[in-house]
Amino acid sequence: MRFREFTISDFLQEPSFRSWVLEQDATATAFWEDWIRSNPDRREEVMQARQWLQVMGSATFVPSAEDGPATWSRILQTIDKTERTGKPGIFTLHPIMGKVKNRRWLPYAAVLAGIAVLYAAAFLVFSGRDIRQQTAMGELKTILLPDSSEVKLNVNTSLRYAEKWDASAPREVWISGEAFFAVRHKNNQQRFIVHTPDMDVQVTGTAFNVNTRRVQTQVVLNNGVVKLELHQHGSGKAAPIVMKPGDMITYSAATNELTNSKVNPEVYSSWQSKKLLFTDTPITEVIKSLQDNVGITIELQEESLGRQTFTGTIPTDNVEVFFRILSKSLHVTVTKTGTDTYRINQQ
Known part of the structure; x- marks a missing residue:
């Protein structure tokens, strides 16, 4: 090309x-x-x-x-x-x-x-400078921020933050991709802000997962309290959204679409252990997750296959496990068509 x-x-x-x-x-x-x-x-x-x-x-x-x-x-x-x-x-x-x-x-x-x-x-x-961290496909990385907060970067993710943080100003980071944050609480209630194209995620001390893939931002809260300020265009500033543990908020500034649901947070941060967890998840969503986390492209020959659901665990370093389970449970044939491309046909 x-x-x-x-x-x-x-x-x-x-x-x-x-x-x-x-x-x-x-x-x-x-x-x-x-x-x-x-x-x-x-x-x-x-x-x-x-x-x-x-x-x-x-x-x-x-x-x-x-x-x-x-x-x-x-x-x-x-x-x-x-x-x-x-x-x-x-x-x-x-x-x-x-x-x-x-x-x-x-x-x-x-x-x-x-x-x-x-x-x-x-x-x-200014004496400080910006630090950039980035991961490639297949690479996970753990970052210790200036305040000793910990960030785990998923594959194909970039993170930017200042080399030094002023105790009187918010701690700020910018992310593209997916990461899990374990933020340290500061006695002076110093805010911690995660900037994405769709929203600002504000916390003081908590653990949560942020995913900015596919023209939207998804936040899943494991513990603590998170406040979201959405980036809305032409409609004035919306009231902040306060999340509680188990909440999942997904928002796209491009489409102004907002969803809120209750989930098991462990499912959405399972990538840290190099595995992906699914419960009654449509095959189309499983395929998107594999594309984001493993870098493979899967083509479904029959549209009806995408509406079938999958429950199980897929190791990100051994996607063949998923293909074997799928072949037996849905009676399909998986064919490798290129280095990172596959096709699934109904038998």
């Missing part, structure tokens, strides 16, 4: 990529999330391109042709100065800042220059 050969600048100009990042288009989102799972070695470049596009937005200011080279010179000088301070910021600036020879970048030049200058100034004022 041609996207395999894309540079970061190519991604930024791709219409479907822009629809995913800027418009949260459902079709584009599904395509790019599946593409990243199928091409994990390109994930870093895709995420960098996504960050740049989010920063640039839909900039419409077009500098004159004479201003272009000077503007890029300012950007490069700012980046060079920033790197020499040894204080990297939220964005990795250098991947797309080589020698700019194409004038298609000129519409963004002034915007990027302003951003670069602001970031450089901030780096010189």
